[in-house]
Amino acid sequence: MNCPLCGSIDTGKVSTNQYYCWNCLVEFNMGGPNGFTAYNVDEEGTLVAINALQPSQAGEEQLTLEI
Numbered sequence: 001m002n003c004p005l006c007g008s009i010d011t012g013k014v015s016t017n018q019y020y021c022w023n024c025l026v027e028f029n030m031g032g033p034n035g036f037t038a039y040n041v042d043e044e045g046t047l048v049a050i051n052a053l054q055p056s057q058a059g060e061e062q063l064t065l066e067i
């Protein structure tokens with residue numbers, strides 16, 4: 001499974017249809033309107049959907065990850 005964000009193959013399977021990218025340090029699962037959903041994992045282990053992170057501040061329909 002390649003990471004849909006960075007294309008890295010350095011990913012691990014977390015559970016059924018859910019994966020973790022060691023390059024982006026995000027979890028993601030396949031499916032959904034964008035073809036995938038990516039999540040940041042905060043200090044408490046809570047998954048926060050990147051797609052839902054304050055889109056008004058993004059300025060454009062683009063995921064901005066500093067890799």
Ligand SMILES: [Zn+2]
Nearest residue numbers: 003006021024
């Ligand atoms: Zn990645």
